[in-house]
Amino acid sequence: MPLALTGLGMVSSLGWGVASSCAAIRAGLTRPRPLHDVYVTDQEQLEPVPLLGHPIPELTDGFGPLGRWLQLAQACVADLRETAHLPPTSDVRFWSQTGWLCVLPHLDPARYLEVQDFGPDLMKSSWLERLGQLLGLEWPRKSVHFVHAGHAGTAAALQLAQQLLAARQVERLVVLSLDSYLxxxxxxxxxxxxxxxxxxxxxxxxxxxxxxxxxxxxxxxARQRGAPVLATIEAVATGSEAGSRMAGQPSTGEILTRTLEQVLPQTPAGDFVGDLISDLNGEEWRARAWGSVQVRLRNRLGERTRLLLPCTSLGDVGAASGAVGVCMATRAFARKYAMGEQAVIVSSAEHGEVGAIRVRAPGGQA
Incomplete structure (x- = not known):
């Protein structure tokens, strides 16, 4: 079921808004910084050097995981409200009919001390309560859902959005994707x-x-409320690989291939014309899986498919990567630098989940 995309919001190490962030990525900018809290050994110089990363220091410095998610959420929702011209929080009718899908990382106890101390349910409920206070929203808990599928979280959330909107449980949904490895x-x-x-x-x-x-x-x-449609979510697919990085088993890329096949459009020429936005991040296991996909889909991904890698500019942004890809594709349509009328965002998580999203430009042919 197609979904109308009527608003975007984003914050990154390259900008405090979706327009500035995507323009910087388009220009090839990157801003890695030394992380002075973590040092690693340079074997050639035999001395410790700070690890490099892509923080948003003015926004997240000094915060732990929950605080970082809150800071990131406030910033990107503020951008959404401004760019989509959404009504104030005093408009109870609008916001009571707006659901929220919070895409967060896997709550691995080995990664988060808060999960060890409080458990995942209490951790999420307290975080959600604080987020509502910061955003000035009093939302019914039944209108908020959490998705924990790593890099594939946005794809999984959009599938859930299709179900909730088809059931008329809400009139619209905000997919809020957040993560920090820092x-x-x-x-x-x-x-x-x-x-x-x-x-x-x-x-x-x-x-x-x-x-x-x-x-x-x-x-x-969207038509009834006169909202401009920025793009259309044409197709979404998800799956789970038998092997995963966290299980210590190499992925063959078979399920990732099937998932991508489900969203690629059928074209007379065969190969896909458009941007393919991938979460390749420098890790060998991802490269091997993607190499397998390219071999299997060599007749579908040709010279007219342009591969884009947001990690080159932003580093790995984890569970936020899928939504970042959708923002990049939509802004490329708006600014007329997209490779074609459609774009595909492909994601692969360290726990085995995979996802693919196809986005179409306004007025483009399906």
């Missing part, structure tokens, strides 16, 4: 699993953080 315990967790890019381990990720939100509704509902 709190102390997350960095330690990444180091333990040898996932960070360091002088002696170049095949790793550079940690980043971001918040991105998408306002989606049924096309007829």
């Amino acid at each position: 709190d102390e315990t997350s960095l330690e967790w990444l180091l333990v699993h040898r996932r960070l890019k360091t002088p002696d381990h170049p095949a790793g990720l550079m940690p980043g953080e971001s918040g991105a939100c998408l306002l989606v509704e049924l096309p007829q509902a």
Whole structure:
């Protein structure tokens, strides 16, 4: 079921809004900074050097995981409200009919001390209560859902959005995707699993953080309230690989291939014409899985498919990456630099979940 995308919000290490962030990514900008709380050994110089990452220091400095999520959420929702010209929180009718899908990382106890201390349910409920206070919203708990599927979380949330909107449980939904690899315990967790890019381990990720939100509704509902449609979510698919990075089992890319096949449009020429936005981040396991996908889909992904890698500019932003990809595709349509009328966002999580989203430009052909 197609969904109308009627609002975007984003904050990243390159900008405090979706327009500035996506313009900076388009220009190839990047702003890695030394993380002076974490030092790694440079084997050539035999001395400690600070790890490099992509923080938003003015926004998240000094906060733990929950605080970082709150800061990221406030910033990207503020951008959504401003750019989509949403009514004030005093408009009870509008906001009571707006559901929320909070896309967060897997609540791994090894990564989050808060999960160990309070348990995931209490952790989420207290965080949600504080978020409502900061946003000035009093939402019914039944209108808020949490999704924990790593990089594939946005795809899973959009599938849930299709179900909720089809059932008329709400009139519209905000998909709020947040993650940060830059709190102390997350960095330690990444180091333990040898996932960070360091002088002696170049095949790793550079940690980043971001918040991105998408306002989606049924096309007829968008028309009825006169909301401009920025893009259409044409197709969404998800799956789960038998092997995963966290299980220590290499992924063959088979399920990722099937998932991507489900959203790729059928074209007379065969190959996909448009941007393919991937969450490749420098880790070997992702590269191997993607290499397998390219072999299997060599007739569908050709010269007219342009591969874009947000991690080059932002670092790995985890569960926020799917929504960031949708923002990038939508802004490319608006600014007329997209490769074609459609774009595909493909995601693969360390716990095995995979997802793919196809987005169509306003007025583009399905």
